[in-house]
Amino acid sequence: MLIVMKADATDHQIEAVVRVIEELGYKPHPMPGATRTAIGITGNQGSVDPSHFETLPGVAEAIRVSKPYKLITRDLRPEKTTVRVGDAAIGGDELAIIAGPCAIESRNQGFAVAEAVRRSGARFFRGGAFKPRTSPYAFQGLGEEGLRILAEIREAYGLKIVTEALDEAGVDLVERYADIIQIGARSMQNFSLLRRVGRSPLPVLLKRGLSATLDEWLLAAEYIMAEGNYRVVLCERGIRTFAQHTRNTLDLAAIPAVRRISHLPVIVDPSHGTGKNFMVTPLARAGVAVGADGLIVEVHDQPDHALSDGAQALTLEQYEQLVSEVRAIHEVIAPAAVT
Amino acid sequence: MLIVMKADATDHQIEAVVRVIEELGYKPHPMPGATRTAIGITGNQGSVDPSHFETLPGVAEAIRVSKPYKLITRDLRPEKTTVRVGDAAIGGDELAIIAGPCAIESRNQGFAVAEAVRRSGARFFRGGAFKPRTSPYAFQGLGEEGLRILAEIREAYGLKIVTEALDEAGVDLVERYADIIQIGARSMQNFSLLRRVGRSPLPVLLKRGLSATLDEWLLAAEYIMAEGNYRVVLCERGIRTFAQHTRNTLDLAAIPAVRRISHLPVIVDPSHGTGKNFMVTPLARAGVAVGADGLIVEVHDQPDHALSDGAQALTLEQYEQLVSEVRAIHEVIAPAAVT
Amino acid sequence: MLIVMKADATDHQIEAVVRVIEELGYKPHPMPGATRTAIGITGNQGSVDPSHFETLPGVAEAIRVSKPYKLITRDLRPEKTTVRVGDAAIGGDELAIIAGPCAIESRNQGFAVAEAVRRSGARFFRGGAFKPRTSPYAFQGLGEEGLRILAEIREAYGLKIVTEALDEAGVDLVERYADIIQIGARSMQNFSLLRRVGRSPLPVLLKRGLSATLDEWLLAAEYIMAEGNYRVVLCERGIRTFAQHTRNTLDLAAIPAVRRISHLPVIVDPSHGTGKNFMVTPLARAGVAVGADGLIVEVHDQPDHALSDGAQALTLEQYEQLVSEVRAIHEVIAPAAVT
Amino acid sequence: MLIVMKADATDHQIEAVVRVIEELGYKPHPMPGATRTAIGITGNQGSVDPSHFETLPGVAEAIRVSKPYKLITRDLRPEKTTVRVGDAAIGGDELAIIAGPCAIESRNQGFAVAEAVRRSGARFFRGGAFKPRTSPYAFQGLGEEGLRILAEIREAYGLKIVTEALDEAGVDLVERYADIIQIGARSMQNFSLLRRVGRSPLPVLLKRGLSATLDEWLLAAEYIMAEGNYRVVLCERGIRTFAQHTRNTLDLAAIPAVRRISHLPVIVDPSHGTGKNFMVTPLARAGVAVGADGLIVEVHDQPDHALSDGAQALTLEQYEQLVSEVRAIHEVIAPAAVT
Numbered sequence A, B, C, D: 001m002l003i004v005m006k007a008d009a010t011d012h013q014i015e016a017v018v019r020v021i022e023e024l025g026y027k028p029h030p031m032p033g034a035t036r037t038a039i040g041i042t043g044n045q046g047s048v049d050p051s052h053f054e055t056l057p058g059v060a061e062a063i064r065v066s067k068p069y070k071l072i073t074r075d076l077r078p079e080k081t082t083v084r085v086g087d088a089a090i091g092g093d094e095l096a097i098i099a100g101p102c103a104i105e106s107r108n109q110g111f112a113v114a115e116a117v118r119r120s121g122a123r124f125f126r127g128g129a130f131k132p133r134t135s136p137y138a139f140q141g142l143g144e145e146g147l148r149i150l151a152e153i154r155e156a157y158g159l160k161i162v163t164e165a166l167d168e169a170g171v172d173l174v175e176r177y178a179d180i181i182q183i184g185a186r187s188m189q190n191f192s193l194l195r196r197v198g199r200s201p202l203p204v205l206l207k208r209g210l211s212a213t214l215d216e217w218l219l220a221a222e223y224i225m226a227e228g229n230y231r232v233v234l235c236e237r238g239i240r241t242f243a244q245h246t247r248n249t250l251d252l253a254a255i256p257a258v259r260r261i262s263h264l265p266v267i268v269d270p271s272h273g274t275g276k277n278f279m280v281t282p283l284a285r286a287g288v289a290v291g292a293d294g295l296i297v298e299v300h301d302q303p304d305h306a307l308s309d310g311a312q313a314l315t316l317e318q319y320e321q322l323v324s325e326v327r328a329i330h331e332v333i334a335p336a337a338v339t
Helices: A011-023 A107-119 A144-157 A168-177 A191-198 A214-226 A254-261 A277-290 A316-337 B011-023 B107-119 B144-157 B168-177 B191-198 B214-226 B254-261 B277-290 B316-338 C011-023 C107-119 C144-157 C168-177 C191-198 C214-226 C254-261 C277-290 C316-338 D011-023 D107-119 D144-157 D168-177 D191-198 D214-226 D254-261 D277-290 D316-338
Strands: A002-005 A027-032 A037-042 A059-063 A083-085 A088-090 A096-100 A124-126 A160-164 A180-183 A204-207 A232-236 A266-268 A294-298 B002-005 B027-032 B037-042 B059-063 B083-085 B088-090 B096-100 B124-126 B160-164 B180-183 B204-207 B232-236 B266-268 B294-298 C002-005 C027-032 C037-042 C059-063 C083-085 C088-090 C096-100 C124-126 C160-164 C180-183 C204-207 C232-236 C266-268 C294-298 D002-005 D027-032 D037-042 D059-063 D083-085 D088-090 D096-100 D124-126 D160-164 D180-183 D204-207 D232-236 D266-268 D294-298
Touching: A002 A011, A011 A027, A011 A037, A027 C027, A027 C037, A037 C027, A037 C037, A088 A096, A096 A107, A096 A316, A107 A124, A107 A144, A107 A316, A124 A144, A124 A294, A144 A160, A144 A168, A160 A168, A168 A180, A168 A191, A180 A191, A191 A214, A204 A214, A214 A232, A214 A254, A232 A254, A254 A266, A254 A277, A254 D277, A266 A277, A277 A294, A277 A316, A277 D254, A277 D277, A294 A316, A316 D316, B002 B011, B011 B027, B011 B037, B027 D027, B027 D037, B037 D027, B037 D037, B088 B096, B096 B107, B096 B316, B107 B124, B107 B144, B107 B316, B124 B144, B124 B294, B144 B160, B144 B168, B160 B168, B168 B180, B168 B191, B180 B191, B191 B214, B204 B214, B214 B232, B214 B254, B232 B254, B254 B266, B254 B277, B254 C277, B266 B277, B277 B294, B277 B316, B277 C254, B277 C277, B294 B316, B316 C316, C002 C011, C011 C027, C011 C037, C088 C096, C096 C107, C096 C316, C107 C124, C107 C144, C107 C316, C124 C144, C124 C294, C144 C160, C144 C168, C160 C168, C168 C180, C168 C191, C180 C191, C191 C214, C204 C214, C214 C232, C214 C254, C232 C254, C254 C266, C254 C277, C266 C277, C277 C294, C277 C316, C294 C316, D002 D011, D011 D027, D011 D037, D088 D096, D096 D107, D096 D316, D107 D124, D107 D144, D107 D316, D124 D144, D124 D294, D144 D160, D144 D168, D160 D168, D168 D180, D168 D191, D180 D191, D191 D214, D204 D214, D214 D232, D214 D254, D232 D254, D254 D266, D254 D277, D266 D277, D277 D294, D277 D316, D294 D316
Parallel strands: A096 A124, A096 A294, A124 A160, A160 A180, A180 A204, A204 A232, A232 A266, A266 A294, B096 B124, B096 B294, B124 B160, B160 B180, B180 B204, B204 B232, B232 B266, B266 B294, C096 C124, C096 C294, C124 C160, C160 C180, C180 C204, C204 C232, C232 C266, C266 C294, D096 D124, D096 D294, D124 D160, D160 D180, D180 D204, D204 D232, D232 D266, D266 D294
Antiparallel strands: A002 A037, A002 A059, A027 A037, A083 A088, B002 B037, B002 B059, B027 B037, B083 B088, C002 C037, C002 C059, C027 C037, C083 C088, D002 D037, D002 D059, D027 D037, D083 D088
C-alpha cells in the first residue's frame, strides 16, 4: 500500500497517517517529495484495506501495491502446471482440443459430433446438459439425461467429457458422469460454487467472466485452489465491450498476461468469444498463435437446427479444417510460445 | 425477426429463406428494396432464433425485433407495481430509503447504525451476513450470527431487513430472519438462485449485474416472476466501464429506460455505484432527481474501521445530511417523476 | 513513481534499479517488505516515464503516482472559477442553461427556437454551423451562413452564442460570430485545435471524449490553459460503454470527480448523453441535482423534421417543462452542491 | 428501416406512421403480427433518419437496416484491394511489415533502427515526427526536422516511410517527405483531416479510434474515399475497455469483420494494441494468424531511453525474433487467410 498525501497536507496530517499505520501493526515509510509526500507501508501479511486511509484528512489517494493471490502464482510454483485427465492433458506439449455441441440435444446428435471429434484426433468432448440461458423461456438443456448421453460417448469414443455445472446439485451429478467440470462465465464469481468444485476430485475449467478483470479471474481460481483442488484450467472466452460486430470481444492479450503471473494452463474459446460462425476459425488460429494451451470449440452436425447458439457452431467440415489449420500453427510456434 | 439479404442475393436464395420461414410455421413478408431485399417474419409465439437464418446463403443479417420478456412489461400491467413489506413499501408515493452497513460486523455496530437509520425516518435496514468477496482471504460475513443480529434490529427498531443470499442454502436462512432477499450484482445471472427466490414468499431486490444489458437485467427479473414471485424491486448499482475515477459507472439513464418498459419499481445504489465516500450524496441526489423509487445506501458508525467497503460508507452525520437533501429533491420532483 | 520489485528479485537487481533512479537525477527510497521490495521515487519535476523501469530485470511493476496536470487543479487555484461572458456567466450562483437546435437549419428554425430559449430565461443559445457527422453523406451544417444566423439571433434576443469549431479555419470564423467556442467530443484530443483555441480571446466549452478518462479530459483542458486561455468550461456528455439502451452512458459521477480536482466549471449534456427524447428531462434533473454548473440541451421547433439528431431534441413545450423542473431542483440543492 | 409499433398501438397510429413514410417518398410495408405490428420501409436512397419516427405516437422502436457506406464495400468491389507504394505493397500475397520507433528522436537513433528494419526484410519504416501526446508537457516530436531524417532513411535504405499527420499543415509537410500518411486513433473522426488526406496523392493508413465501432471506422475510410483517394489501409490498434492488464484491448475479430464487408487491406498494431513489451510478439503472431495483411510494430535501439512509449518498444533482437516467428506463421496460414 502506498498513501499519497495532498500537496497541501500539513505535517500534522502526515504524522496522523503514520500513527494509524503503526497502530495497525505495519511499518510506515514516509517519502517527502518536491510537491507532496507519499508514505509506503510494509510489514503486512496479505493486502491492506485502502479504506483505513482514504478518508483521513490530507490523504489524496491510497494505492494498492501487493496482489491478493498466492496459490495461482509463479512466485509459488515457477514451472507451468499440466492438468492430466487420464491419458490426456491440458498444459503439456500437445495442443488440447475440446470440441462438441453447445448443448446435448439427443443421442444421435451427440454421437454424430463425437464421431467427428474423435476422428480429428481431439481428446476432449464438450456438451452442455445444464445451459445457463438469458431467458427463462429458452431451452435449458436435457439435464441428467444429457449427462447420460455424454457418459455413453466417453465409453464409445474414449473422449474425456467436459460439461458445465450451474449449482451445487449440478456438481454432484457432473462428478458422476464427466471428467472436467466447467464453470461458465456467468458463474465465475459464484463463490459458493467455486468452493464446492474446490473440493471436487475432478479438474475445473474456469471461464473468465464477461466483465472480469485479470485479478478477479485469477482470484476465482484462487478460491478453487484454496479449497485444495489444484487442477484448474483457465479459459478466455471474450469480454463485454462497446463493440457490436461480435457477441463478445476476445481478449487474446489475456493469454500472455496470465502466463506472466500464473502457472495454470489457459485455453481460448473462439466460439463464444466471437459468436459468429465465420470468425471462429480465424480466431482459433490466433488463439493458438498467441500461445494458448488449447481451444474449446462448438461443433454441430446441423448448425441451422441447433437448439442454442447455432449461429456460432461450426459444421463438421469446418471443424476438420480448423483442426488442420491450428495444428500447423502449433507446430510452427511451439518453441516460441513455451516461455 | 427481420432477415436482411445481401445486395447480391439471388431470387433463388430469397425464395429459400422464405421457404425456411414457412417450414418453421411462421409467415414471411418479403420487401424488395432498391439495393437489397428484407424479409419480415410474423406469426411467431416467443422469439425466433436468428441462427436458423444467419448461415443461409445470401443472408446478410438476422435482426431480432420482439423482446423475449412478458411478465415484467407494462404491456402486461400498465400501472406501476408497489412492493409492500408490512406497513412499508417500495414503489409508492414515498421515497424508499434502505440504509445500513455493508456487512454486519457485531451487535454493537449493527445497533449503532440502526439507531441512526431509524431516526432518519427510513423504513428499511440493510446489512450483509453473507458477503461475496473477490478474494477468498477477505472477510466473508458473520453468516447466521449476522442474520440473528439483523432480526434483533427488526425487533428493536421496527425496520424491515434487506440482506443478501448467495446460494440456495442462504435463501433458506434469509427467509427465516429477513424481509427482503437481495440478489447481488454477481448473482444476477445465477439462474438456479433466481428460480429459488422466485418460489420465496419474500420480495426480491435484484441488483443489476456489472455488465448486464437492460434486457438481461429485465430477463433476470422475468426468471423470478416466471416462478410466481411478482414482488421484484430492481436496483441500478453501476456498470463496469473504462472509467477509473469511480469503482463502477452509475448508469442513471437505466431508471427512465426501465420505467418505459416495466411496471417494476427501481431504486439506485450510490454507494457501490461510485465506491467513493465523497460521491455518494451527490449521486443519491441525482438518483432521486432522475425518478428512482428509492435508494440503498451504506452507512457505518466507524467507516475507517469497517471490515469491508469502508471507503464508500457514509458516517452517521453524512447519512443524516443525505436524507435531508434527497427528501427535499423528492418533494420538488415527485409529480414530474411519476410518469 | 513507485517501483514494485518481483518477489524473487535479487539484491543485485534492486541495487541496479536504485542506480538507474539516481542516474536520472531522482532520489530512491527502497522499502523492503515481507515478500517483496518497493522503491519510491522523489525529487522529480513533472512525471517520471515508467518505461525507464518496466523492462529492468526484477521489476514487477512501475506505478505512476503524481498527476501530470497543474493549471486545472485546485492545488493551484482553490476557489472555483466563474467563466463570464458579457453579463452572463457559467460557474456562478446561477444555473447556466445553454439551449438550441443541434444544427442551424434555417433562419426561421433558429429564430423560432431562440424565441423560446429567451422566454425561458436561459442566457445561452447553442446551434451548430459545422457538424461532425459519422457519415460523409449526412448533412454537415450550413457553415458560415449558419454563423450569420446565429449572430442575428444574438442581436435579436441578447443570447450568448455557443457553437462548435471543427478545425483551425473554423475557429477563425467562430471567433468572428460567436461568444463561446465548443470543442466537440470527437475533437477532445485534437491537440492542434486545442492549442489554437488556447490562443483565442473566447471561452471554450470542452466536451469530454467518448472514451476519455478523467485525466485525459483534464489534460485536454490543460492544453488550452497552457496556451494562456483560462476560460474553459468542461462538459460531460456521456461515454461509450456496452449499454445499448442509450446512445451514450451519461457519467454523472464525473461532476463530483472534476470538482474535487479542478476549479473549472462543469456542465452536463443530457441530450447527447442519452440520445433519447424521453430521457433528456430526467437526466437534466439528475445533472443539476449532482451539482453541475449548468446544462446544454437540444431543442427544436419541429423535432420530427430535424436534419440531425431529431430523436433527442425536445419540443418547445418539453423544454419549457424541463427548465421549470431543473430550476426547482437547483433552488433546493444550491447550498449543498457548492462544496 | 423497420418501425416496430407498441403492442397497444391503435390502427389509427399505424396508419399515421404509414402516412409519414409515404410523405417522405418511401414505400411502407405493414406486417401485422400476433402481438404487434412492424412496418418495413423501402424505396429510400441512402439511410433513413430514425428520428422521423421514434417520437410518433404508438412507435416502440425504429431499427436501422441498411448501412451508410458504399465505396469501402465488397458489394462495390468484390476483389481485395492491394495498396501499392512503389515496388512495395500492402494487401498482396506478401506480409507487410512496418517497423520503427514511436518517435524519431535523432538521426543516430533513426538510422540504428532503420538498419535493423532493412536487415529483417521489411519494406516499410515508421517513425513519428508529430506526436499526439495526452499531456501538453510531454515530448511532441521533432517536427519537420524529424521528417528530414525520415527522408534520409528512405534514401539510405530504400524503405517506404509511414508517418503521422495531426493537422492539415502537417499533411502538407508529410506529403513532401513521406510515402504513407498515418491518421492516428485520436484523429479517426477528425473529419476535416480525413477530407484533406482524401485529396492527397499518398496512401493513408487509418487507425481505428479507441472507441470506434466497426461502422464508424469504415465510415472514416469512406470519408477519405469519397474525396477520391482510394488507397486506404485500415489498422486495428486496440480499443478502450475495462481491462487493465493492457493499455488497450486488441480486437482481433475486427480483421475477419472488416474482410467480410470491405475490400480494403487491414493490418494490426500489437505495440499500441497492448502497451507492454512482453505481449507484442505473441499478439503479432496472433494478428498474422487471424489473417491480417501486415503489422506495424515499434522498435527502438534503446527502449529504456525512449522519449515516448518505451515500455512497449521491442529491442532490435526482439524485433528480429518477431519477424522470424510471424513469417513462419504467414507461410503456414497464407492459403487459409485469403478468404
